[in-house]
Amino acid sequence: MTRQLHLNAFLMTVGHHEAAWRLPESDPFAHIDVRHYQELARTAERGRLDSLFLADSPVLWNSIGRRPAGGLEPTVLLTALAGVTRHIGLIATASTTYNEPFNLARRFASLDHISGGRAGWNVVTTAGLDAARNFNLDELPSHRDRYERAAEFIDVARKLWDSWADDAPLGDKANGRWGDDSKIHPAGHVGRFFKVAGALNVPRSPQGHPLLVQAGSSADGKELAAKYADAVFTAQQTLEEAQAFYGDLKRQALAAGRDPDHIKILPGIVPAIGATEREALALEEELDRLIKPEYALRQLADTLRVSPADLQLDRQLPADLPAEDEIEGAKSRYTLIVELARREQLTVRQLIGRLGGGRGHRTFAGTPEQVADALQHWFENGAADGFNIMAPVLPSGLTAFVDHVVPILQSRGLFRTEYSGNTLREHYGLARPAVILEGA
Amino acid sequence: MTRQLHLNAFLMTVGHHEAAWRLPESDPFAHIDVRHYQELARTAERGRLDSLFLADSPVLWNSIGRRPAGGLEPTVLLTALAGVTRHIGLIATASTTYNEPFNLARRFASLDHISGGRAGWNVVTTAGLDAARNFNLDELPSHRDRYERAAEFIDVARKLWDSWADDAPLGDKANGRWGDDSKIHPAGHVGRFFKVAGALNVPRSPQGHPLLVQAGSSADGKELAAKYADAVFTAQQTLEEAQAFYGDLKRQALAAGRDPDHIKILPGIVPAIGATEREALALEEELDRLIKPEYALRQLADTLRVSPADLQLDRQLPADLPAEDEIEGAKSRYTLIVELARREQLTVRQLIGRLGGGRGHRTFAGTPEQVADALQHWFENGAADGFNIMAPVLPSGLTAFVDHVVPILQSRGLFRTEYSGNTLREHYGLARPAVILEGA
Numbered sequence: 001m002t003r004q005l006h007l008n009a010f011l012m013t014v015g016h017h018e019a020a021w022r023l024p025e026s027d028p029f030a031h032i033d034v035r036h037y038q039e040l041a042r043t044a045e046r047g048r049l050d051s052l053f054l055a056d057s058p059v060l061w062n063s064i065g066r067r068p069a070g071g072l073e074p075t076v077l078l079t080a081l082a083g084v085t086r087h088i089g090l091i092a093t094a095s096t097t098y099n100e101p102f103n104l105a106r107r108f109a110s111l112d113h114i115s116g117g118r119a120g121w122n123v124v125t126t127a128g129l130d131a132a133r134n135f136n137l138d139e140l141p142s143h144r145d146r147y148e149r150a151a152e153f154i155d156v157a158r159k160l161w162d163s164w165a166d167d168a169p170l171g172d173k174a175n176g177r178w179g180d181d182s183k184i185h186p187a188g189h190v191g192r193f194f195k196v197a198g199a200l201n202v203p204r205s206p207q208g209h210p211l212l213v214q215a216g217s218s219a220d221g222k223e224l225a226a227k228y229a230d231a232v233f234t235a236q237q238t239l240e241e242a243q244a245f246y247g248d249l250k251r252q253a254l255a256a257g258r259d260p261d262h263i264k265i266l267p268g269i270v271p272a273i274g275a276t277e278r279e280a281l282a283l284e285e286e287l288d289r290l291i292k293p294e295y296a297l298r299q300l301a302d303t304l305r306v307s308p309a310d311l312q313l314d315r316q317l318p319a320d321l322p323a324e325d326e327i328e329g330a331k332s333r334y335t336l337i338v339e340l341a342r343r344e345q346l347t348v349r350q351l352i353g354r355l356g357g358g359r360g361h362r363t364f365a366g367t368p369e370q371v372a373d374a375l376q377h378w379f380e381n382g383a384a385d386g387f388n389i390m391a392p393v394l395p396s397g398l399t400a401f402v403d404h405v406v407p408i409l410q411s412r413g414l415f416r417t418e419y420s421g422n423t424l425r426e427h428y429g430l431a432r433p434a435v436i437l438e439g440a
Numbered sequence: 441m442t443r444q445l446h447l448n449a450f451l452m453t454v455g456h457h458e459a460a461w462r463l464p465e466s467d468p469f470a471h472i473d474v475r476h477y478q479e480l481a482r483t484a485e486r487g488r489l490d491s492l493f494l495a496d497s498p499v500l501w502n503s504i505g506r507r508p509a510g511g512l513e514p515t516v517l518l519t520a521l522a523g524v525t526r527h528i529g530l531i532a533t534a535s536t537t538y539n540e541p542f543n544l545a546r547r548f549a550s551l552d553h554i555s556g557g558r559a560g561w562n563v564v565t566t567a568g569l570d571a572a573r574n575f576n577l578d579e580l581p582s583h584r585d586r587y588e589r590a591a592e593f594i595d596v597a598r599k600l601w602d603s604w605a606d607d608a609p610l611g612d613k614a615n616g617r618w619g620d621d622s623k624i625h626p627a628g629h630v631g632r633f634f635k636v637a638g639a640l641n642v643p644r645s646p647q648g649h650p651l652l653v654q655a656g657s658s659a660d661g662k663e664l665a666a667k668y669a670d671a672v673f674t675a676q677q678t679l680e681e682a683q684a685f686y687g688d689l690k691r692q693a694l695a696a697g698r699d700p701d702h703i704k705i706l707p708g709i710v711p712a713i714g715a716t717e718r719e720a721l722a723l724e725e726e727l728d729r730l731i732k733p734e735y736a737l738r739q740l741a742d743t744l745r746v747s748p749a750d751l752q753l754d755r756q757l758p759a760d761l762p763a764e765d766e767i768e769g770a771k772s773r774y775t776l777i778v779e780l781a782r783r784e785q786l787t788v789r790q791l792i793g794r795l796g797g798g799r800g801h802r803t804f805a806g807t808p809e810q811v812a813d814a815l816q817h818w819f820e821n822g823a824a825d826g827f828n829i830m831a832p833v834l835p836s837g838l839t840a841f842v843d844h845v846v847p848i849l850q851s852r853g854l855f856r857t858e859y860s861g862n863t864l865r866e867h868y869g870l871a872r873p874a875v876i877l878e879g880a
Contacts, residue, residue: 024613065617068618072553084523173468179504181504
């Protein structure tokens, strides 16, 4: 069989474009209505997508004026989606900086049981002082410390997921012995950030380990991904950048002793789909027209660590911006934005338009055929194992992708026409991990 | 209308009796199967019960031999139950000692949105060194400290739930103004245990505050309940004890400036229901016969802080047990067990039988009529506002209660025949709290 694409639906409120909520078709309160997400999940499953995904950060943005603000907690929301779907994988973002491993490992194992093996965890370290200040801290922990904590957090979570052998439960009614205590292996973890003594209080889940996803593209982020990630979401603007990232990460995975094929790399794409190219461009233009630049300007200034007064809408970025290594959060996104602006000599207004569509992810307007071509081109040229589909408007953009782009990819033999497995790991072609005991 | 009973279904694996899983009818793995709980939730809703409830502790018991061990995390599991029910309240236990307020307030607000206003939180401080050792601690924090943290935790959670005014979201497409920033009130909390600066990242939920439940009956527990709880679950063995507890807590609520009618007190009852009294007793005897005493003996010794060798099955408890104020966890349960054994001069074997049925909660075997009489007697004699129904075997014990006891209570005018409200607060006759701003 031809090598197959992996497709993930990245769901965000009523669309990834920041002005999507202002369209006549959009319900501005859909992002707190579980039925909106249930409809999206059913649509993505109808398209036989591998998974759907929810981003998250434990903080409220500095303004609720700009776009639908706040949202439902992802592990809880995905549980509601598990009930209305049967196959599609369910990936929730959760922070290693602001959670405890025991609690989070338990929730993901629970979601894995409830969904029949469809849980995935997008591991984030959570940039931003505002989040730190919701968790007893006055300062953001350093980038390096956050990533060291993330690595140790995953180690602890794996110990907990492996703390029950698959055959620990017996259910032996006759002898009154429900389980075999010798098959329980307490975590016994003592590290720099965590001490976790016991075994998890839930039996091993269908996937053993929920799928691990990583989405930071800094040096620390790639190091973490190379060691642990089953899938990687990344923002890449050009084929060349995507190829470089792809090759680099696969090499790092190999160097870390892993099969490079066991880490699936999915760049994001924001496809504006139209029956004609003109219709697609018109949608993109309508959305950009609805952006209010004052919000975006303030966010851009925050990201660039400058004052909003330093940015002028019809000029290019100031020349004297800080270097990436002076940035303590969202390093790779910072560099991507600066490089995009410099490379294309964008004014601040143009840059805001580009970011408003996909927050640094690649945007693409075209017909279903053109979108399919764009995906296939990267997929066949060493830039991607699949894609993170970020519809600019939801649900309509996902429906268009499923109804018009997916059939083209299927007809080209690049994408499944039916699910062949039941678990998220199976969709991504990854084995169920065996229990690995320390020292065994 | 006659004063109405409130009924909560306390769900636990395949029943509250520790040997329930050994019955031929029981699926020993049902406690990790969401369909089992979905069936129970539908049954409880068919009976028009106010709510269902899940206990929890972030620790695996010291043996998985005794009974079905581990379980699905309650906020996640209740989300799955929200999807198959429309009215019944959904109450999850979560620890204030081993969570962060921002994360937990968010999850309960999310469940409240997803369920249309049916979320409740049973606030626990989590006794036991084993749990502490899963969260970076070498020692269990003192009882007093745990309760002080719990009170501050609830204060922070309420600030977060009130951090969005109900009218903060605008959805004003024409002016591109999704929400009104002046209606956001950051928590700005600085206390002994927590610093939480920001507003919650989810709009205010249907109930405003999820229902707050408290279940510890120690002096500290009652103080917390009197101040904060909307409902209280409690273990009471005799009418006199239950009356004393009921009167005491209502007085404390009044002293704390609250309307005593706004704190609903629900003692637990483990009803073994039979078509005849003989049949009910036979079920109870069959269950007790299936208890393996070695597990229960070890647990009893742990609870009493003695060695298992100090307990002899056919003798009474040793005379020289510690006083309650020397106990750092589960104080009130300790005293209840010791007093039960002393009052009824039970041997250790008999005590184990009583505890195996309901872990200190009142057990009662009888016909539906007798069970209804028992509930009505306490309800009409100042001992209860309703009951926590703890079926010894699930699902059969809940089905029997709903099909045979509930209709009797309804025919006596003591219990609703249809839901009159949509939210959990409405079922319990409690108002939706207004946003309370500091200093306002």
